[in-house]
Amino acid sequence: MTHLHDARLTGDETIETSFGTLKLEHTFPTDETSALLYDRMDAQRAAQAYLWALPLVGFATWRERAAETFGATGFGDFVVYDSLREKRGIVTANLTTPYIINFTNLAGGPVLIDYPAGPTAGGVLDFWQRPVVDLGQTGPDAGKGGGYVILGPGHDEAPFADSGRYVVRSETVNIFIAFRVLTQDPQLMASAKEGLKLSRAGAEPAPVRFIENVDREWSATPARDLQFWKDLATILSEEPVRQVDKALTAMLEPLGLVKGEPFAPDERQTRILEEGAALGELYVRNLQVNPRYTEPYWKDTSWYKSFDFEVEQETGTTLQLDQRATWFYEAVTSTKGMVHPTPGAGQVYMTAKRDSEGHLLRADRTYRLHVPANVPVAQFWSVTLYSEDTRRPYDNGGTEIRSVSLDSHDEQLQANDDGSIDLYIGPSAPAGTENNWMKTVAQDGWFVYFRLYAPTEPFFDKTWALPDFQAL
Incomplete structure (x- = not known):
């Protein structure tokens, strides 16, 4: 018996594989094989x-x-x-x-x-x-x-x-x-x-x-x-x-x-x-x-551009199967403004699935996302919570949109003295942070999209960046 990587593929041979045992008789596969x-x-x-x-x-x-x-x-x-x-x-x-x-x-x-x-x-x-x-x-x-x-x-x-x-x-x-x-x-x-x-x-x-x-x-x-x-x-x-x-x-x-x-x-x-x-x-x-066709947008973080392929879904030599599968599994639609925004126009969608220690995000832990001041947008920004199972907006029992989506138009958000904002995601909110919190439940894994509407130059030159989620 040989393993598949050592198989001769000739004569009489029994080959062990990860999916079963294969047999050749005088070089041909048997009926069972x-x-x-x-x-x-x-x-x-x-x-x-x-x-x-x-x-x-x-x-x-x-x-x-x-x-x-x-x-x-x-x-x-x-x-x-x-x-x-x-x-x-x-x-x-x-x-x-x-x-x-x-x-x-x-x-x-x-x-x-x-x-x-x-x-x-x-x-x-x-x-x-x-x-x-x-x-x-x-x-x-x-x-x-x-x-x-x-x-x-x-x-x-x-x-x-x-x-x-x-x-x-x-x-x-x-x-x-x-x-x-x-x-x-x-x-x-x-x-x-x-x-x-x-x-x-x-x-x-x-x-x-x-x-x-x-x-x-x-x-x-x-x-x-x-x-x-x-x-x-x-x-x-x-x-x-x-x-x-x-x-x-x-x-x-x-x-x-x-x-x-x-x-x-x-x-x-x-x-x-x-x-x-x-x-x-x-x-x-x-x-x-673990996308292997790209790198995090900001160095030393786990933040990726969600839409990371051409709107035609093709290059001169390939159909971008892995890239578009990633996006269309967890999202729908595409526009040129989403893929190729320019300063002051279009939209950017950022996502992360790991915390600052590189661990996968969990529904049974609470995390803080520190949003630095002066988010580079000409219009507004938002953070929306999604279920990994359904990829739809997270169902945590809330009846109001802000239970799963917080944005810069939200007058209830509490800002820090320097203009930054700390957002919290997890089964419970630290005391006094309820207005900046989105709840997770049971084992319903989650991810977010941080959207920037009409991103401005500090996003493109990366002088402004989001840090990773920090587990509390």
């Missing part, structure tokens, strides 16, 4: 396909559950996510400003958008969660508002050449349209909602329907087990297969997931797909905590 090798190969492929599929399944899950929860089934239906319960369903939602979101598709023809002027951040994304175009301050309208034409695969752009609109193309049939108003002024919010219009090409832009005040608990976290693959099969049936994705769709075919065919896996395929989903989720959690 063949079955074991296929199981191993298919489980590995399923785990890799899980990483690949995360952005697509993330949007498909959100679309379906928003339809169920909010009744957002019409062409011009925009859900307004404002309350804690509405936002707590979204993976790593920002809790400081309302979201206004629509899912639609281009099967019926190009979509026209009349976008309002004002201090907004938004965009149109394809279903791989890649920006088709930014809207608002980081978009071509630069916050002045304007008209857009969203083309789908195969649509002719010639009819819109002289339309006066910004013409862009999505590589997927399904699209996501969203924006948020970067102010708490209710008049600006009302004006933005009034100015938003949507139509199909050939029709006049029409006011949209806003679905508001539903205030229900729900979840857009992608499913585990076989349901993940059912959701993937559904959305793949609606979308073209891009050239860059053909190798991954080929890996899924032996597991019963074939575009254009019913998804009905047999017992073996089901077992392997469920194993692959579990293994894939463990892979991506390891990438979250």
Whole structure:
């Protein structure tokens, strides 16, 4: 018997591996070995396909559950996510400003958008969660508002050449349209909602329907087990297969997931797909905590830029699978303003999973985060607490947004004499710090996003930095 790394792979040989014993007879695998090798190969492929599929399944899950929860089934239906319960369903939602979101598709023809002027951040994304175009301050309208034409695969752009609109193309049939108003002024919010219009090409832009005040608990976290693959099969049936994705769709075919065919896996395929989903989720959690494709943003800390890849999700030589899997496991959406902010515009998302001693953050310990004075933002900053299990805003029994999100607009926050602020996260708050505390419960592991809206130069030149969490 030999170990795999010493195997000759010829003649009669028995090979010991981490996943079982393999046998060759006159160089060929025996029937039992063949079955074991296929199981191993298919489980590995399923785990890799899980990483690949995360952005697509993330949007498909959100679309379906928003339809169920909010009744957002019409062409011009925009859900307004404002309350804690509405936002707590979204993976790593920002809790400081309302979201206004629509899912639609281009099967019926190009979509026209009349976008309002004002201090907004938004965009149109394809279903791989890649920006088709930014809207608002980081978009071509630069916050002045304007008209857009969203083309789908195969649509002719010639009819819109002289339309006066910004013409862009999505590589997927399904699209996501969203924006948020970067102010708490209710008049600006009302004006933005009034100015938003949507139509199909050939029709006049029409006011949209806003679905508001539903205030229900729900979840857009992608499913585990076989349901993940059912959701993937559904959305793949609606979308073209891009050239860059053909190798991954080929890996899924032996597991019963074939575009254009019913998804009905047999017992073996089901077992392997469920194993692959579990293994894939463990892979991506390891990438979250120990990313090997990047370094901490600030030296001698554990703080990383959460979005650390190109919005196209590709370079000249690679599809950025690990980078985008990390982000789309714990978050949703992408815009150019998130990836390539410039001083005074865009947003930055910072995250940490370890404390100042390098230990993993725990739900049963209390930590202090010291936020130095003069946070380099032209707009505001926020710290939001998320569950590692669901990646949604943390459910600690609180009913107010500030129970899981604290920000620089919060008048209840207690600042130090020098303008710095100490925030606390854990099962209990040190005496007198309750206004600066977010509670953790049981074994529900957590992480935060420290968001900087319109970061300024001290962030980019790193003359301002966040220290690590300190365990108390």
